[in-house]
Amino acid sequence: MELICPLCGETLEKTEKSFRCPNRHSFDIARQGYVHLLPVQSKRSASPGDTREQVASRRRFLEGGFYEPIARAVTQAALDTGARGEILDIGCGEGYYGAYLASRLGCPLTGVDISKEAVRCAAGKYKEHTWLCASAAHLPVKDGSVALLTALFSVTIPGEFHRVLREGGCFLQVLAAPDHLLGLKSVIYDRLTEKPKDSVPQIPGFSLVKTEPIRFSFTVKGEQVQNLLAMTPHVYRIGPQGAARLRETQTLTDTASCVLNLYRRA
């Protein structure tokens, strides 16, 4: 995938140990193989995005195979589109879904995440792909260079996504449905409140091709109960009583409920 300099927008050339633009801006390839392309001024905090602990929990949970039905559904939807070429995974986390999809499609993958810990973890395991620490709001990617864009449990930035996708390119989005992980929620919260949520958003510059539910049950035990919590936004909201109840939960059977939306760039 053609990368552009986050400072001046010129094309980046890869050398052995770095990426460089004609204006002499240079970005080192880290020992683990990822590239940091997030300008300091784009950072709202010193270490934005998921923390090292969250990333490690996500890796352990996803490697348990509990969410493979999601990876399979995304792969099938991508195969159905017939889209082939460069894949860009936004908010790629520790790389599980992107690597799964790319290996089955046989297409090159670039994963982008604002968390350095996430791309470090992804690069350590999936060495054949490109991993960038960058913001979805300022993608260091040339206009029209992406065939298939994915964002799973992540952010959607209509303008940037439209810019980087080629004409007719596809965007696959997975969002949690309102009844996602009700089992976990009923352990950690005293009362369940349902916030209205748009599971099939309209995205300017894109037309919705199809939407489908992904729903399945799974059971986690022991440490995987805590890993599941750490992967969700509930980790920020849980109170001491809910945390205590969850610590006592040795086995949790829950239902993952998501929506897969497929859009085409207009």
Ligand SMILES: C[S@@+](CC[C@H](N)C(=O)[O-])C[C@H]1O[C@@H](n2cnc3c(N)ncnc32)[C@H](O)[C@@H]1O
């Ligand atoms: C809930 S996690 C999902 C990770 C992965 N897609 C998965 O499902 O395993 C959301 C990810 O988005 C990243 N993220 C949040 N805001 C972002 C942004 N503006 N640009 C790029 N990544 C972002 C976080 O660091 C985190 O890794």
Ligand SMILES: [Zn+2]
């Ligand atoms: Zn530059």
